[in-house]
Amino acid sequence: MKGLDITMTDGKLKGNYLENTAIVCLIATICCILWGSAFPAIKIGYGYFGIGGNDSASQILFAGCRFALSGIFTIVLGSVMSRKILTPKRQSLNKIFILSLFQTVLQYIFFYIGLANTSGVKAAIIGGSNVFISIIIACVFFRLEKLSWKKIIGCILGFAGVVIINLAKDGLDLHMKFTGEGFVLLSAVANAISSVFIKSYSKDENPVVLSGYQFFVGGLIMMLLGGVWGGKLTVITGKGIGMLIYLAMVSAVAYALWGILLKYNPVSKVAVFGFVNPISGVILSSIFLNEDNQTFGMKGLIALVLVCMGIFIVNYQRTNESRRIR
Numbered sequence: 001m002k003g004l005d006i007t008m009t010d011g012k013l014k015g016n017y018l019e020n021t022a023i024v025c026l027i028a029t030i031c032c033i034l035w036g037s038a039f040p041a042i043k044i045g046y047g048y049f050g051i052g053g054n055d056s057a058s059q060i061l062f063a064g065c066r067f068a069l070s071g072i073f074t075i076v077l078g079s080v081m082s083r084k085i086l087t088p089k090r091q092s093l094n095k096i097f098i099l100s101l102f103q104t105v106l107q108y109i110f111f112y113i114g115l116a117n118t119s120g121v122k123a124a125i126i127g128g129s130n131v132f133i134s135i136i137i138a139c140v141f142f143r144l145e146k147l148s149w150k151k152i153i154g155c156i157l158g159f160a161g162v163v164i165i166n167l168a169k170d171g172l173d174l175h176m177k178f179t180g181e182g183f184v185l186l187s188a189v190a191n192a193i194s195s196v197f198i199k200s201y202s203k204d205e206n207p208v209v210l211s212g213y214q215f216f217v218g219g220l221i222m223m224l225l226g227g228v229w230g231g232k233l234t235v236i237t238g239k240g241i242g243m244l245i246y247l248a249m250v251s252a253v254a255y256a257l258w259g260i261l262l263k264y265n266p267v268s269k270v271a272v273f274g275f276v277n278p279i280s281g282v283i284l285s286s287i288f289l290n291e292d293n294q295t296f297g298m299k300g301l302i303a304l305v306l307v308c309m310g311i312f313i314v315n316y317q318r319t320n321e322s323r324r325i326r
Contacts, residue, residue: 018264027261028273031254036280038250040288041243048240049233059112061226061233062244064219067104069248071216074256078208086209095201096213103194103255104218107187109225114183131155131274133192138199138267150313151268158275158310164302195271199262207259215251275307 017023045051051058078086088096132155139147201210261270 016264018261021269024261024265024269025273027257028270029276031258031261032273032276033280033284034250034254035277036282036284038247039281040284041247041250044288045240045243045247048235048237048243050235051233055231056113057226057229057231058233059226059231060109060222060229061231063108063112064222064224064226065233066219066244066247067108067215067251068219068223069244070251070255071212071214071219073248073252074208074212074215077252078206078212078256086206086212088209088213089205092205092209095197095205096210096217099194099197099201099210099214100218100221102190102197103214105221105225106190107194108222110183110187110190114180114185114187117177117180117183130188130191130195131158131271133189134195134271134274135268137192137196138271141196151272154272154310154313156310157306157313158272161275161279161302161306161310164306192271195262196267198259199267202259202263207263208256211256211259212252215255272310275310279307 018027045062046053046059049058049062051062075086135147135151135155139151198207198210258270
């Protein structure tokens with residue numbers, strides 16, 4: 001990424017385009033919209049492949065195919081852009097395995113099983129907690145940055161937006177089930193841990209290499225687990241293959257860009273945009289799945305305002321810090 005650096009005449013680093021808040025906002029929002037589009041795309045893909053809502057084994061097999069293919073796309077695209085074949089260093093293999101365990105295998109196995117045992121509303125709300133968890137892990141356990149009240153307030157506002165966009169007329173059912181809501185929470189924890197690991201590992205590693213190979217390894221593991229569990233993809237159509245390719249490209253592009261942002265920015269500055277993910281997922285689901293909701297009404301507007309306020313507060317705090325450092 002040397003071409004993106006802007007240096008002063010005395011040789012000192014002045015800044016980096018990827019550290020600019022406006023650029024971070026644009027790229028992170030694109031990532032979240034892509035991830036949001038995966039919600040309806042996955043459901044449509046299940047229909048094309050004839051996968052039932054409770055067929056967790058086939059869902060995991062389907063996800064494994066998606067991520068293995070995504071890994072191939074990431075490696076090929078990264079190699080073309082770098083004009084050389086991207087291969088991991090020998091000392092990077094353990095990092096790739098750890099990332100594939102948390103970012104792909106554990107996150108999605110827990111999510112798919114949990115989603116089968118809880119409502120989509122609860123899954124979206126609990127999944128939104130990964131932003132909190134990412135920042136807490138980065139600040140408290142890895143000490144990559146300081147935990148401030150502005151970060152906490154920003155997270156609370158963003159999470160409130162996720163709750164509002166998913167709130168039904170009759171409110172929320174507070175009943176909890178470990179294999180349902182508990183597994184969705186474990187999925188969010190795995191996702192948060194993977195974000196911190198990416199931040200840590202990318203200091204000395206190419207985030208595109210890490211993303212591509214961890215997807216490929218994690219995808220193969222999920223394909224094996226789904227197949228052993230009894231999963232099958234019996235209905236193969238052109239539309240289904242096309243949707244699988246789209247989902248693979250979504251993961252390849254979004255996670256590679258997200259990893260690059262984490263390399264050059266604090267976890268909190270990037271992670272807070274994760275609140276856009278469930279918001280865009282609900283909106284896009286309402287468009288492509290014709291789900292009956294009031295996404296574009298007052299509820300949707302309030303949710304978007306709260307999420308934007310949360311993102312602004314977290315990043316405004318970071319701007320002030322950088323000014324004090326200078």
